[in-house]
Amino acid sequence: MIIADTVKLRQKSTYILPTKAGFLMVAIIILMMVAATNYQNNLAFLLTFLILSIGLVSILFTFKNLQGLIFKLATVESVFSGETLQVNIHLASQSKQNHFTVGTGFSKVAIYFIDVIEGAENRVVIPIQTSQRGWFELPRIMATSSFPFGLLKVWTWFRFASPVLIYPKPIEPPIKGDKGRSEEHEGATKNTGNDDLYGLKTYQPGEPLSRIDWKALARERGLFSKEFVAYQSQDLVFDWDDFPSTEKELRLSYLCYLVVEASKANYDFSLGLPESKIAKNSGNTHKQRCLEALALYGVEG
C-alpha cells in the first residue's frame, strides 16, 4: 500500500476481479461457443472470439482507467472533534488521459464517483467522522473503477501520509464556573454590550438575531440571547487553571469554546496552558495558534 501525500496508482497491489456481469459474459461466451461448435458455423466462431477478445482487452482498459491516476491530498480544513472532516483530494491523470467514473472513498460502501477530465480541475471530497482531538491519521482510501463495461472491477488501497489536526470539541463552560477570569473583572461594572460573552438571558424582542443562542434553542430550552459584556478591562485571559477539578479533555473543550467565541467577537485574549502561554493578541492567526496549542496539548510528536 502506498503511503504518501501524492499517490500515483500503479499496477502493483491493484486488484481486479470480474463483476457479476463479467461472470454472465463468460457464461454467454461459453453458450456461444457451444452453439458455434454445434452448427460448425465459422462466423459464429468469429463473433464468439471477438467477444472473448473484447473481454480480454477490457481487462487492460479497466486497469488503465485507474492506473496513472494521481491522488493529491489538498489542504484539509481542520475541524473540531466530532465534526465531519471533508478530505479534499485533487485527481490528475499522469498519462494525459481521461479517466471515467473513478470511485474514491474510505470504505467500499462510501464511494464517491467523479470523472477525471484532462484540463479540468478534478476534485473529490470524501467525508470522515472525527472523534478525537490531536493528529488524525486518515484511514486507508479505496480507489475503484469498473469503467468501461462494468464487466470487471479494479480497486486498490492507499493512505495519505500527512495527518490532519483536529481541534478539541468546543463545549460551553458553565457560566458560574468561570471564576478564573482575570482579577480585573472583579467588581468591574458590567455593561451590556456585544464584546464579550457573559452569560445567557431571556431573549428580548428587538435584540440582534445574532445574539440568539441557537444551540439553546435547538435543545428546546427556549429563546435565550447571549449576553455579551463589554468589560472595561481590555485583557481577557483564558487559563488552564480557570477550571480546576475539571477533567483534562473537558478543560480543553471549555478553553476551545472561549477561544472560538472570543475570536468571533474579535476580542484580544491570551491563552495559558501548563507548559506554554500564548500572549495576548487577536485575529485569525492568533486563533489558529491557540487552537493548535489546545489540539496538541499533551500529544506526542
Place this chain on the structure above:
Amino acid sequence: MSLKQISLDDYNQRKIDLLPILIAQQLVLFPLYFFIPIWITVLNLVVVLMVYFSHVKQMFTIHPLIKNAVTLLAAAGVMYFFQKLTGRDAGVALIAAMYGLKIIEIKSQRDVYVLMLLGFFLLTGGFLLNQSPWIAIYQFIPVAAILNALISIHSLSSFNSNFNADIKMDTGEKMQHILQTSLQSTVKQLIKYLLLAIPLMIVLFVFFPRLAGPIWKMPGGEGASTGISDSMSPGAISNLQLFDKVAFRVKFYDKTPIGSEMYWRTLVLDNFDGFTWTRETKAKEQGIQTFVESNRSDTATSEYRDLPDFYRYDMSLEQTQQQWLTFLDRPIDIPKRATLYSDYSVQIDHRLVDRTRYRAESLTKLVLNQRLLPQERQKNTRIPNDGNPRSVTWAKQQRQLYPTDRDFVLALLSKINQQEYFYTLLPPLMEEDTIDSFWFDHQKGFCEHYAGAFVFIARAAGIPARVVIGYQGAEKNPLSDYWIVRYANAHAWTEIWLENEGWVRVDPTSAIAPHRIEEQLQQDYSQRDSLFGDFGFEAVDLDDIGWMKRFEYWMDQASSGWNDWILDYNQNTQQRVFEGLGLERLTGQQIGVLMVAILAAFLTLISFRWVKDKQYLDPIQTSFQILHNKLSRFGIDLSANKGVNELIQDIQNLNTDLPSIEQNSQAQLLRVLKYYAHLRYQRAEITQKQQNHFRKQVKQLKIRPQ
C-alpha cells in the same frame, strides 16, 4: 471549476438511460427481422415505440398488466405458429420475440446487463440463418452499440448533463466543451477496443481447439437442402435450398478438366419403388482392382497416365456423415481402405465425420461394362408394375418411332429441349405417379426430377438406365490453386447402357433450353451456368472479382487454412511450417499453450504503452518504501491501518504485540520513525536537505532481534 461528485447511493439509484440500450437491442434484432415471422417483427417494433415514448420521452407509463399481456401473447403466438418449440427456426423466433419484449421490463442495471450480453448470443443466432459477408461485417455495428450501451450505463454524464445551471455561464461553456471532447474520446476508445480485439479474435479463430462435429445433433428443418443423401425422392421436395456450404475442395495435378467434364460421381441409384430411388448393387467390382493394381507400380504408368482424359487430384471432402466417397467420374485409383462396387460407387469403412483427404485418379472416358450381364440388364430395366401408366404407355409408343437405343435417348433429350420444360428449385409437390405428373403435367423441376423421369422412361422402353448422383462443376479459388465444389453443385444425371459403348453418361437437365431456367436462379447460382451456358465452364476473372466474391474466397481460404493448420495437424504441410519455425511436433495441448502465449504477448505489448511513464513520486516515498520493506521483513507492517505515532508509542511502551528488538537498533528505529513523523507533521514542504537526511537514516538503519 469541477464536475459534481456522485455518491455511491446516488450512483446506484441513477435513472438508466434507455436510449442507447434501445438502439443496441434493435441493431441486434435487425438481421433477424428478415427471417422471423413478420408479426414478431411488428410486435417488437410496437414495443420499441412504446418504450421510447414512455421512458425516453416520458409521455406516459406502461401498465404492468400490459407488459404481462404482451409477453404471454408473444409466447402463445410462437407456440401456435411453430406448433412445437424446438428446432432452429422456432428457437430463433422465440428468442427474438422474448428479447424484443425484455426491454419493457428493464428496471435495474442487472436487467441491462442481461439484455445487452444476451445480444451477443442473439447475433450468433443470426449467423445460423444467414452467413453472407454482409452479416459478418454488420456484426461489428451491434457489437459496438452494445459496448456503447454498457459504457453509457457506467458513465456519469447523465449526472453532469444538468449541472450547467449550477455554475456561471462562461465556465459552463468551457465545461461543456471539455465534456464533449471527453465524449468524443469515448467513441474513439470504443473504436480502439474493437481494433485491439480484432487481432486477438484472429489468433483465437486460428488457434482455438475446436471439436470436429456437433456436440449433439439438432433437429433439422422440413425444407430439403442440396447435398448428397443415399436416396432420392424428387416429388416430395417443393423447396430446394441451395447451400453455399463447401462440399469438397479439389486440387488437380498437371491438368484440369473442362467444366463439362467435371461430373463428380458419388453414388448410383438403380432401384425405383415408384416414389424413391435407392441403391441396390452389392457386388464388388473386381475388374478395376486388377486394372489398377496392374498399373500401380511406377514402371507401368505410361499405359494409362498418358491418356488425354487422365486426371490426378487431391480431394478434401467435408464431413458428410455418410460412407460414400466422391470422385471425378470415373475413378480408376481409389484409397486403399475404400471398396469399389460394380456400379462405380466407392464406399469407405467408416462414416465421414471429419474432413477427409485423399488422392485419386480418374479417366473421364473410361468405358464401363462393355458387356452387360443378364441379371444386370434385368435389374437396370426394372420398373414397378403399377403406377405412372401414362409414362409407360408413352415410352412404348416412342419406342416404335425410335427403334435404336441411341435414337430413343436423343429423342428424349430433344423433347426436353424443344418443349416447355422448366428448371426450377421450387417445383410443385407431386404426390402420386410422380413421373407422370412431372413429365406430362407440370414439366417443372430440378435435376432429380429430370434424371428420375429420364431413367424411368428409358427403362419402360427396355433400355438399361440408372441414376447417378454427385456434383457437377466447380469454382476455382482465384487466390489459390484449388477448386471449390459446394452443396449447391449437387447434381443428378443418368447413365444409359448402349451396345459396345457400355454405360454412357446422359445429363437430361443440360438439355433444358437456357431461356426456361428461372432467371433468378441463373443470377444467383452462377455455378449452374456450367450446365446451361455456351461455355463449358464459368471461371472467375482474377482481375474482375467483386469484393463480395473476394471475401467469400477469403473466408473459404481461412477455413481451408484452419483445416490445414489445426485439424490436420499431422499433415505434411503443417509439419513443414513448424519444422521451419524450429519447433518439434506440437500436441493439441501445446498448441493451446502457444495460443495463450501469443495472446499474452499481444496484451503485454499493448499494455506496455501505459506502463512506461515518468517518475512521479512523493519526495520521501522511495526512502519510506525501503523503511517499510526493512520493517516488514521484521514482521512490522507500517502500512497497516495504524499511524506512525501509534507505532512509536508501541515501541516505547514495549508493546508485547511487537517482535522484540535489540536495544541499540530499537533506539535507532525510534529515531528514524520520529524523524519521519516530524517530516510528515511539519506544516511545510519537505526540503531537499530533509529528503537526503531521511534517506541516509533509512539506509543506515539496521534492525536486529534481541
